[in-house]
Amino acid sequence: MAEPHGATRYGGGRPDTAVAGGTTTTTALLEVQGLSTSYGPVRALDGVSLTAEAGRITAVLGANGAGKTTLLRTISGLVRPTSGKVLLDGEEITRAPVEAxxxxxxxxxxxxRGVIAELTVDENLRVGSLFRGKVGREEFDRVYDLFPRIAERRDNPAHTLSGGERQMLVVGRALLARPRILLLDEPSLGLAPRIVAQIFGLVRQLVDSEGLSVLLVEQNARSALSVADTGVVLNLGRVVVTDDARALAADEDLRHAYLGF
Ligand SMILES: Nc1ncnc2c1ncn2[C@@H]1O[C@H](COP(=O)(O)OP(=O)(O)OP(=O)(O)O)[C@@H](O)[C@H]1O
Ligand SMILES: [Mg+2]
Known part of the structure; x- marks a missing residue:
């Protein structure tokens, strides 16, 4: 395991990682316990349990309609579950308001990739930061350093950005909040493989160098497993399997049955 890095901006590295007697133990930053969510008669999530470790990328994979988006929306408080719990750092946040x-x-x-088409890149970042209290100039500069393509286009209207650039803009906007955990919903959708690799590479870099934790929802299982530490496979609202990302990628039967590659 890599040593936690000194200066961290995203949640202070891996505070819950302890090395004792030669064994490494990690505890969950985010814990989902028996989460069920329905839209009227449609049960989109059915008793989902998973953990996202601090300083790791946890990929949630599954086909169209598996419940991936519903899972993220329930975790972040946009949809209310019918049962189950969400804990952050051991503290229950299941029904906390989104601002909390x-x-x-x-x-x-x-x-x-929701951007405001008529506003410039810079204005989109500023609008995003309004919800996050005071955001210093250095935070904006940091996002521009991470995404030079966005920096070059900072004065252009967002509707002139390519799909990949828009994705970088919304990820950058989320990073302005200095999150400890980033929930990403299908960042690869509609992007060329080269751009997907670039975005995933940046996410990996943030995780490795700054201790950011990521819950990455993807239908593109091959790419997601190549960057993730752990994978959780969802099917029809239920967890089919949770395992090390490499082990999942190597499981041919599972890949064919659920992951589409
Ligand atoms: N607002 C909604 N109202 C009613 N049913 C919904 C709603 N949103 C999702 N569903 C249903 O819930 C189930 C899970 O949908 P969800 O969007 O979570 O899947 P997903 O895994 O994100 O799929 P995709 O890969 O296509 O984005 C599907 O059967 C879907 O039709
Ligand atoms: Mg979805």
Whole structure:
């Protein structure tokens, strides 16, 4: 395991990682216990349990309609579960208001790259930061350093950005909140493999160097497993299997049955 890095901005590295007697133990930063969510008669999540470790990427994989988006929306408080719990750092946050979730260090990048088309890149970042209290100039500079393509286009209207650039903008906007855990919903959707690799590479870099924790929802299982530490496979609202990302990628039967590669 890599040593936690000194200067960290995202949740102070891996505070819950302890090395005792030669064995490494990690505890969950985010814990989901028996979560069920329904839309009227449609049960989208059915008793889902998973953990996202601090300083790790946890991928949630599954086909269309598996419940991935519902899971993220329930965790971040946009949808109320019918039963089950969500804990952050051991503290129950299941029915906390969305603002409280942001305050506690959760940032949700929803499906679909929502930018305000008429505003410039810089204005989009500023609008995003309004919900996050005071955001210093250095925070904006940091996002621009991470995403030079966005920096080059800071004065251009957001509708002129490519899909990949929009994705970088919404991830950058989420990072302005200095989250401890980033919930990413299908960041690869519709992007060229090269751009997907670039975005995932940046996410990995933030995790490794700054201790950010990520819950990554993806239908693109192959790419997600190549960057993730752990994978959770969802099918029809239930967890089919949870395992080390490499082990999942190596399981041919599972790949064919649920992961589409
Ligand atoms: N607002 C809604 N109202 C009613 N049913 C919904 C709603 N949102 C999702 N569903 C249903 O809940 C189930 C899970 O949907 P969800 O969007 O969570 O899946 P997903 O895994 O994110 O799929 P995708 O890969 O297509 O984004 C599906 O059967 C879907 O039709
Ligand atoms: Mg979805």
């Amino acid at each position: 979730m942001v305050h506690k260090g959760m940032a949700h990048v929803p499906e679909g």
